[in-house]
Structure formats: C-alpha cells, structure tokens
Amino acid sequence: MTDALVDIRDAHKTYETGSVAVRAVRGVSCRIDRGEFVAITGASGSGKSTFMHLLGCLDRLTSGTYHLERRDVGRLNRRELAALRNRRIGFVFQSFNLLSRTSIVDNVALPLTYQGVGRRERRRRATEMLERVGLADRLHHHSNQLSGGQQQRVAVARALVTRAPLILADEPTGNLDSTTSQEIMNLFTSLNRDEQVCIVVVTHESEIAAYAARHIVFKDGLIVTDEPTADKGAADASREAVLAS
Numbered sequence: 001m002t003d004a005l006v007d008i009r010d011a012h013k014t015y016e017t018g019s020v021a022v023r024a025v026r027g028v029s030c031r032i033d034r035g036e037f038v039a040i041t042g043a044s045g046s047g048k049s050t051f052m053h054l055l056g057c058l059d060r061l062t063s064g065t066y067h068l069e070r071r072d073v074g075r076l077n078r079r080e081l082a083a084l085r086n087r088r089i090g091f092v093f094q095s096f097n098l099l100s101r102t103s104i105v106d107n108v109a110l111p112l113t114y115q116g117v118g119r120r121e122r123r124r125r126a127t128e129m130l131e132r133v134g135l136a137d138r139l140h141h142h143s144n145q146l147s148g149g150q151q152q153r154v155a156v157a158r159a160l161v162t163r164a165p166l167i168l169a170d171e172p173t174g175n176l177d178s179t180t181s182q183e184i185m186n187l188f189t190s191l192n193r194d195e196q197v198c199i200v201v202v203t204h205e206s207e208i209a210a211y212a213a214r215h216i217v218f219k220d221g222l223i224v225t226d227e228p229t230a231d232k233g234a235a236d237a238s239r240e241a242v243l244a245s
C-alpha cells in the first residue's frame with residue numbers, strides 16, 4: 001500500500017454489449033500523487049473517458065484494483081461510492097452540466113446539499129468559490145445567461161466547493177474557443193498551484209496538454225507513455241510573458 005492519491009493496478013474495463021465485448025481498458029497501472037497536474041491524451045476510442053469513469057468511481061473495474069486515498073474502491077457499496085464521489089472528487093465536463101434555471105450560486109452549492117451543509121454556509125462557500133473563479137458579480141444569474149467560458153468557470157467552482165483533493169475534467173475545453181480555453185487552463189494551473197488540488201484533464205489538443213506537468217498517452221486501452229510534459233518550462237515562461245504584457 002502506498003500513500004498515493006490514486007493507485008490503480010492492472011485495471012481492465014470490458015463493456016459487454018450484446019454479443020461483442022469491448023475491451024476499453026486492458027491492463028492499466030498508474031499512481032497519481034496529491035497535488036499533481038496530469039494531462040491524458042490519445043486517439044478517439046483509446047479508452048480515455050473509460051479510464052476517467054473508473055478514476056471517478058462512476059464505473060467499476062472489470063478486474064484489477066483501485067485505491068483512492070488508500071481506500072479499496074472495489075470493496076465499497078453503491079452508497080459508499082456515492083459519498084466518496086461527492087466528498088473526494090470534483091467533476092468538470094465538456095458540456096458544463098449546470099442546472100439552467102438555477103442561480104449559479106445554487107449550482108455551485110449543490111454538492112454541499114448532499115453533505116447536509118446548512119443553507120447559509122452553503123451560500124458562503126459557494127460565493128467564496130465563485131469569487132475564486134472570477135464570477136463574484138454574477139452570483140444570481142442563471143447559467144443560461146452566461147457565456148460558455150463563464151459556465152465552465154461555474155462548473156470548476158462547483159467541482160472545488162467540497163475541497164475535494166481530486167478534480168477530473170474530460171475535454172473541459174472541448175466546447176470553448178481557444179482564448180477561453182486558455183483562460184480555463186490558466187485557472188486550473190493557479191488552482192493546482194495555490195490549493196494543491198490534483199487535476200487530471202483529458203484533451204485531444206497538445207496545447208492544452210502542455211499546461212500539465214505530466215502527460216499520459218493512451219492507445220488501444222493502454223498507457224503507452226507517461227512522462228513529464230515536454231518543454232513545460234518554456235510553455236510556462238511564454239504564458240507568464242503574455243500575462244505580464
């Protein structure tokens with residue numbers, strides 16, 4: 001047993017669809033420590049989303065083991081898994097997944113209602129997170145009154161409001177233009193640096209992957225490379241220069 005945040009060993013996930021079995025993840029082992037910033041890339045169909053579903057405890061491994069903060073996820077029942085997801089993992093999706101006719105402060109507070117946090121405290125913490133993502137002046141707007149980039153900021157705030165140590169983002173910039181994508185990745189960068197939250201981002205764009213410190217590549221349901229991001233220092237320096245100008 002290790003003290004890794006994520007410790008996944010020889011994970012397999014096979015989907016049984018009618019007569020065919022799709023081996024989406026075929027023997028993946030991976031450790032991710034607290035506070036890491038990881039990008040996952042790979043061709044469409046290579047198993048990235050399936051792997052993220054396993055990491056997020058949204059689906060169970062067909063075989064292999066998964067420990068999240070030393071807890072053996074495979075031994076948890078549905079109720080325990082739901083509680084683990086709510087408290088320890090934040091999710092950010094390509095399509096934002098916000099409630100459209102609910103104020104953004106209530107969208108962000110939602111994960112706290114499942115924890116039984118009182119209304120006043122929920123509002124306080126949701127407001128604090130919305131300030132953190134630069135939306136303090138939009139608290140009572142509905143999400144359908146916001147731009148895509150603003151909606152994704154709300155989703156990031158919602159993912160962080162429980163102080164979960166692990167944020168999983170599957171193609172978080174897939175519906176955003178390149179400037180807005182950079183803003184979201186800069187936000188992830190500062191949250192990773194300042195709050196020590198571990199962020200795992202799936203993307204098909206190398207410019208997006210370059211924000212992370214570690215780059216994992218999937219191919220045919222397997223990890224084929226896992227290494228520090230190439231020229232991360234140079235990418236950071238050029239971004240700092242842009243931000244400073």
Ligand code: ADP
Nearest residue numbers: 015017022024043044045046047048049050051
């Ligand atoms: P990626 O996110 O890299 O594009 P996925 O993890 O979504 O890849 O898919 C990996 C493989 O598993 C693909 O062949 C896909 O068709 C298949 N797959 C994904 N989800 C399901 C599912 N719920 N049922 C059956 N097959 C699936």
Ligand code: MG
Nearest residue numbers: 048049050170
């Ligand atoms: Mg996918």
